Every structure is written in C-alpha cells, then in structure tokens.
Amino acid sequence: GAGVSQSPSNKVTEKGKDVELRCDPISGHTALYWYRQRLGQGLEFLIYFQGNSAPDKSGLPSDRFSAERTGESVSTLTIQRTQQEDSAVYLCASSLGPGGETQYFGPGTRLLVL
Amino acid sequence: QKEVEQDPGPLSVPEGAIVSLNCTYSNSAFQYFMWYRQYSRKGPELLMYTYSSGNKEDGRFTAQVDKSSKYISLFIRDSQPSDSATYLCAMPQAGTALIFGKGTTLSVSS
Numbered sequence: 001g002a003g004v005s006q007s008p009s010n011k012v013t014e015k016g017k018d019v020e021l022r023c024d025p026i027s028g029h030t031a032l033y034w035y036r037q038r039l040g041q042g043l044e045f046l047i048y049f050q051g052n053s054a055p056d057k058s059g060l061p062s063d064r065f066s067a068e069r070t071g072e073s074v075s076t077l078t079i080q081r082t083q084q085e086d087s088a089v090y091l092c093a094s095s096l097g098p099g100g101e102t103q104y105f106g107p108g109t110r111l112l113v114l
Numbered sequence: 115q116k117e118v119e120q121d122p123g124p125l126s127v128p129e130g131a132i133v134s135l136n137c138t139y140s141n142s143a144f145q146y147f148m149w150y151r152q153y154s155r156k157g158p159e160l161l162m163y164t165y166s167s168g169n170k171e172d173g174r175f176t177a178q179v180d181k182s183s184k185y186i187s188l189f190i191r192d193s194q195p196s197d198s199a200t201y202l203c204a205m206p207q208a209g210t211a212l213i214f215g216k217g218t219t220l221s222v223s224s
Binding site for chain 2 (some may be wrong): 004033037040041042044045048056059092093094098102103104105106107108110
C-alpha cells in the first residue's frame, strides 16, 4: 500500500520568504508527526497531531513555525520569514495511534534557505 | 545531559564483520526502545522494536536492552555493504513523539 508521501521533495528559497511543506499520511493513521533533521544531527521533534485532540506544539522552535492538519488527513507545515538556520530535512511520520506505535516516515523535504 | 546519547561515528567495517551500535538514555520512564535505519536521502524505517530488558533477534540483527544501566545496543552479524546506512535509536515519550539519538553512520566495505 501507499506509504507516507511528502512534497515538495526539495525546496530552495530566499531568506525572508514563507514556505509550505505538505505531508500525506498513511490512510487510517490517526497520529501524525513532524520532525526536523539538520545535517549531522538526529531527528528533532516539532509537532504532533492525534485525532481531533489539540496538537502538541512543544517542539516548534519559534512562532515562525506552524502546522495544520485537516481531520486525519493531510498536514502542512508552514515556516514564515525563513532564516538560513531553517535549512534542514523536514520529515513527516504517521502511526496508527499514539505512544509506542510504530511511526512510518516519509522521504522528507529538503529545505535550503539562501 | 541529553535524554538519548549516541556516538555519531562514522563507523567503517569490512564485509562480514560484527557491528555493535549503542545508545544510552537518562529517563528511566522509557519502556519501548527502537532502532531505525536511514539510507541516504530517505526517511528512517523501523528496524527493531523491543519492550523489555534482554535480547531480541531478527535474522542478522540483535537488539539488546539493559534497563538497569540505561543502555541499549544493536548488533549486526555478517555485515553486508547493503547495511551501510545511519542507525538511529529512538524511545517514545508517553503519548507523544519519539526522542532520537543523533544516529551512527555505518559504512561496510566489500
């Protein structure tokens, strides 16, 4: 079956511009996660959606970052007024439920801010 | 101290070698332990998942958990060039996201 998909696969933008990254989770997965992976670093949690509950935004690094999810479907991560330090791979994952459930990752969006 | 520590390597071994990858953690509340494998320019994929202390074997891979020492290991027997990847340990926080180690980059030469 289809896995987690993300678009675009690569994005180059200029400092100060806004970018929007998209994630399509596996159908039926109620939990959706966004992570950031900087070069040579591990995955850094950004935000977590579980069903209709309020999202856990505790990992968002600044108010320039926001995310939305439509029901149990598509999610978009928006970065406003991008900075060079935002350059990273942004990974989305989904799972059947929260906690210890296996998370399935998409291929990521590689963002480069010039 | 970070919650999960992992030596980033890189680690280079010849084909056929036994590989040992390790992580330490500080939060004794962690109950599940995972190893993800990430190939270059791909998302991580789950390799092994353990719950309790002890060993779990899957083919050439063995995951080991020592909760008393807060230490987990992944062993790869008869390593192959196709095992060349970054290996990340991960632990789920209660009801929320995974906490990952930095990942160890492994290169297996033929």
